[in-house]
Amino acid sequence: MDVYEAVTSRRAVRGFADREVPRGVLERALSVAAWSPSGSNLQPWHACVLTGRPLAEVKKRAGERLAAGDPWDEPECEQYPPTLKSPYRERRSAFGEQRYGALGIARQDLEARQRAASANWDCFGAPAALFCYIDRGMGAPQWADVGMYLQTVMLLLRAEGLHSCPQMAWAKFHRSVAEVVLPPDELMLFCGMSIGFEDVTVDHARTGRAPLDETVTFVDGR
Numbered sequence: 001m002d003v004y005e006a007v008t009s010r011r012a013v014r015g016f017a018d019r020e021v022p023r024g025v026l027e028r029a030l031s032v033a034a035w036s037p038s039g040s041n042l043q044p045w046h047a048c049v050l051t052g053r054p055l056a057e058v059k060k061r062a063g064e065r066l067a068a069g070d071p072w073d074e075p076e077c078e079q080y081p082p083t084l085k086s087p088y089r090e091r092r093s094a095f096g097e098q099r100y101g102a103l104g105i106a107r108q109d110l111e112a113r114q115r116a117a118s119a120n121w122d123c124f125g126a127p128a129a130l131f132c133y134i135d136r137g138m139g140a141p142q143w144a145d146v147g148m149y150l151q152t153v154m155l156l157l158r159a160e161g162l163h164s165c166p167q168m169a170w171a172k173f174h175r176s177v178a179e180v181v182l183p184p185d186e187l188m189l190f191c192g193m194s195i196g197f198e199d200v201t202v203d204h205a206r207t208g209r210a211p212l213d214e215t216v217t218f219v220d221g222r
Helices: 003-009 023-033 052-068 088-102 110-125 140-159 168-181
Strands: 045-051 128-135 163-167 187-196
Touching: 003 140, 023 045, 023 140, 045 052, 045 140, 045 168, 052 110, 052 128, 052 168, 110 163, 110 168, 110 187, 128 140, 128 168, 140 163, 140 187, 163 168, 168 187
Parallel strands: none
Antiparallel strands: 045 128, 128 187, 163 187
8 A cells, every 4th residue: 555545545444343453463564654854853752552451441431421421531632723714614614514513413312422422432343542642841833743643643554554633632531531541740642542353344434625726725836
């Protein structure tokens, strides 16, 4: 699989097969992902990969909190600006309509939307999950570095025949993850990432992208 195919075939898969991901495959992908770029080579990412019993325990704790109606943890970072301006507001709205529309869930059916969203905390059935932490003292450029690292991980997973789903939803239950992972106090959870083989029986809606001239300007001097 070349890099173009890896990029265009990567998507947030929300249905994984009950099939173990070999440890060696994960180690190979994450070893190469270490070559991701970062300013002054800070490498500000801290990844923790869970499988088997530890992952089952995280899922169990999150599921129990959902069933009990426990509130989400206080956010440690802001996922979106309080007010999204155009065109970002419309893009987010279009994503929600496509995502829940594909599931046959009406916009006003908040209960059904919450049930669908709760699958996040089961990692959509994935047998492996990566939890990505960053030092609390890092700034916006280092957050960008972490994003490049995560994208590199996802593309390498595609090269291995795997799929993934990056999930900032896990930051809402960061305490439950910490009870199993036991991260140092100076680290905060940025996101989770479900990893596994795609369940091809699950219908996945593919979200579109803005046209090139909406996001890219060429200044070629002619």
